[in-house]
Amino acid sequence: MPVFEQLGLYEDLLRISYPNYCSHVYNGSTMEYITKFDNPELMEKMGYDYVVFSRVELYRLLLSRIPKDKILFNKRILSVKQDESKVTIRAADNTAYEGCILVGADGAYSAVRQNLYKQLEKEGLLPYDDMKQMDIKYSILVGTTKSLPTEFHEHLKNSFTHNALMIGDDSSYTLTTKVSQDESFRSSGWPAETHQDLIEKVHDFKTPYGPLRRLIDHTDKDRISKMFLENKLFKTWYHGRVVLIGDAVHKLLPSSGQGAVNAMQDAVLLANCLYEINSWRPEEITTAFKDYKEHRFSHCRKQFTYSERTACIMYGQKWWQKLMRNIVCRLLPSSALSRDVNKEASYRPQVSFLPQTPKRGTMDVQPQRASKIR
Template sequence: MGPSKTMTEPARSTGPVLVAGAGIGGLTAALALARVGHKVIVAERSPELAEVGAGLQLSPNACHVLEQIGALDAIHGAGFEPEAVRIRSARSGEDITRLPLGSSLRKRFGAPYLVVHRADLQRALFDTANKHPEIEFRFGHKVAGLEDEPDAPVRVRFETTSGSTNIDAFAVIGADGVWSALRGMIPGHSEARFSGRTAYRATVSSSRVPDDLLTDTGLWLGNDAHLVHYPVHGSKDFNIVALIEEDWTEKTWSGSVDRASFLQHFGRWAPEVKALLSVPDTWLKWALCGVDGSGPWTHGRLALLGDAAHGMLPFAAQGAGMAIEDAAVLASCLKPGTDSPVAALKTYEAKRKDRVVKVQQTAVSNGKIYHLSGPMAFARDTVMRLAPPARLSSRMDWIYGWKPPA
């Protein structure tokens, strides 16, 4: 199932761009590629659209792309625009600071900051793509091999419920997630690795939580753990994510949760936050795994995108954002009819890699800061309390201020 030995550029490539994966990155890529004139085939291993996961955050850099591909209005209707990030001490329950979002970010960057359920985002992207005459979907297609020979289209072999089938393409985009099959076809690729962090996620009706939690994104900082929450589904529901430093002993990378054991992690947290954590009747947990973005993303006419190239920790809230940015840059580099798709994909990788690796490093750094304890946590909280909120917020300007190519 490895890559072909040749790297020779074909004399002339024609045909559709094949996108493997109908997640957020793959769907955004399909829309961006169709926008510049490509016919696109999206091949997804699941038999139908897999609407899974929990909430995520879309900062202005991502929203600019979503507006460009014609999906932002649908997403905005299903999402929520918080006024601020309210940061609190998990131990005392006291406010540390409140960083402006909402109208403040719209004014500075010309696009909103939204929180949305992953399933709503995926559905909005799919519905937009499914209406596009140049985008075709093929579900139940599991990648089984790839051939990239000169003077011929790239051929990807798939396993389906009815047997093997091939798709010939101008180029292949691996948007098939952290456990990407296509990444294994790139020599020297980075392996996905467990980060030592686990995410526990739950969604409840907004009617079950205090009203003062329904206007902002909440961030609670604790020893070796932190908590994030915000409204989703147009504020009808409430998304809660607890992120904990711990070992992973399950046989799979997700699993069910023993509620009593889970709540023991928060025995010393403030009563208000313990009450919130007691609201969900069930939780699901995921091992947080990442992919080093500094590894190779391309080989011949194959390129990786999103988590397949650079799966990252959620501590900068940019996993979806970086996949969405990837899609816009990819489409700007891979023009229809180009004589050199190999060079175009290399250009895409070169344009994206430094920024993505810096965002990955920021997420790792944030995770360490969020989980400080003792005197270091006291010093962190003091600095954040004394600093003007606008100054703290401006540390993310280099991320939020990015805009896609025209």
């Protein structure tokens, strides 16, 4: 949020967003109300609310600020080659592009990472852990409904988002719903695939809005996808003129809601390190990339562990995971549950070469190194 303020995007972001004050947890079989996760002092302490928005609307907002000639679409990367003076990528349409550096921000199955690692493995420079495949922890069915009429449920009359988690204690399924009056949720960035067999299995699952089929019936089939949730923290973040950020180098489970946040924080810290480069000589690039990793690795490792732990509590079906869930949901006070959130909120890296956003909220913020260049 402070970076969005720096970029002059904060108010625009709020206009496409809905606050998310609380998450309610139910037993997926009986719809017994278990608990809620909230943080009533969030705004006072952090200075910001949690907000929910459509990815498509965020993309539109960001794209509206970027000159159209700076972005090329439909480019599938086939190869990456680098030498002392440049890095070159070649796309499937037989076009090629050269630059001083290449930032691989292309997701969990990053083509940039795969090309880089293939070369490092040939040279005997790739750690063994980075040769292993990502762990597939869960498979999920995701969907976004059409715009729903307010008569569908009274929650749609509110100006904030309702978040519900139905935990399948008697099955291998856990269900999450987010309901908001925002019409932009009609759009989705997920691939258009149909998985009728799994849809039929979950058709009668219970939700606060009636059987899940009520939501499915208001969802276009090409807005429903089956996806896999992987996680992995890679050790190799850069080599030569190539550097990785976001899911390309640390794929977190979505249970903690920190994947996109950490990707954006990567971008901020990498930009800060690149800003201080005096030339594009290999040794200066390596110093900047090393500095970037040193700023980010320990924080990402904590987030990786936290996302795994949260996933066990939210989705786990083993006896010890159910025990953990009962302890967290029924015994721990809300103050204990919000402690991790407050600690995470104190980490707010900003763009060092732009005017700093004044601190919001009462909580202490982790100090940030000032730019060496004024």
